[in-house]
Amino acid sequence: MTAPLPAAVLWDMDGTLVDTEPYWMAAERPLVESYGGTWSHEQALGLVGLGLEDAARILQDAGVRLPVAEIVELLTERVMTSLREQGVPFRPGARELLAQLRAAGVKTAIVTMSMRRMARTVVDLIDFDAFDLIIAGDDVARPKPFPDPYLQACAALGVAPADTVAIEDSPNGLRSAVAAGTVALGVPHMVSLTGSGAAGLWPTLSGRSAADIAEFHAGHTRHPREDPAQ
Template sequence: MTSTVPALGTRTAEGSALQAVLLDMDGTLVDTEGFWWEVEAEVFAALGHTLDEAWRHVVVGGPMTRSAGFLIEATGAAITLAELSVLLNAGFEKRIAHSLPLMPGAARLLAELSAHRIPTALVSASHRRIIDRVLSVLGPHHFTLSVAGDEVARTKPHPDPYLLAAARLGADPARCAVVEDTATGVAAAEAAGCQVVAVPSVASIAPAAGRTVVPSLDHVDLAFLRGLVTDR
């Protein structure tokens, strides 16, 4: 599979063995990757440090332990990882309380998957407190289950979150379609053996075997996702 994007709905659904759809959250369904960076910049500014814009690509898409740990080391800020995590989560919750914009095509895709009763999981490196807040806006009825980054021993880029979601859904990872926006998330999904659709947000993602790259969720529907597994 390459980055070639078929017209919406042109992939056949006949003979599809798609068992579940697993979706990332930040930058994939909700336009919040920028929120995280803004909160990080504000927190470190209060600590007397200015973040380098180049670091944004380093921290995007990963678990908070990795991104926060990197920023502490890079700035030399006098704060512990636990203390910083509390500040970042609190700042992010405050941001999304005022606005939580959806990514283009997200509402339509979730409605379609729900209407066809496709087992669907929200799989994020964000903590449970953040996921539950976002779910209240996305609609928890759209998801069979969700997996948070603080509920697994190893989160993305490790395959554990996607393997756990597939297992809980009783699905074969190879028969699951994953939608991700970052290289970290793509790496996790591919390590789990899933079929991957990459919708890049902050940084570009190169095409590869078993990976389809599209410009937005407007190019993704149920027939398209079924086709990923059928074509396999």
């Protein structure tokens, strides 16, 4: 018997839907170095999945002598410029899976800690009607790993969190999705998701279909939360 599709699929953006993490890292290093500091790849990885204001405070600690709001604005502008010049770098299989879910009538939302105008830039560069909703970092009072972003998305879509699948690539994002009560799917990219509480991990979205999402959602109550790929 074919499993029913979830009521909605909620997508993290950076690192999950699109591979923009290198764009962020490319913006961070010269900013820190312009103030005489150093910025390692390991430090950059530490910002993956953080709210932009939290990331900006860490950059201040690294020597960037700018207010938090200015750091967020500067980094966002640089990443948006990279998107416009280089296009949307979809993660493997993400565009295809998203298109299948849309064709099947599943509600979809971006739930990101990037600024709304950056998320809007990504959505506008996609060549089909991809999302019903954007919840961005400047839309919520508390960022990931708090449950607020996913709870807000579910409320706006009119769906129960348990009837959704949330797709994430970072521990903070997964903690947010789990705390909100969604069925959380981890797709590792730059950082390990071991111990993040995901209902399951897929090494990639490549080759995955809407039917796979339906089976994953339907099966989550039969399998305890775990880290092995399913």
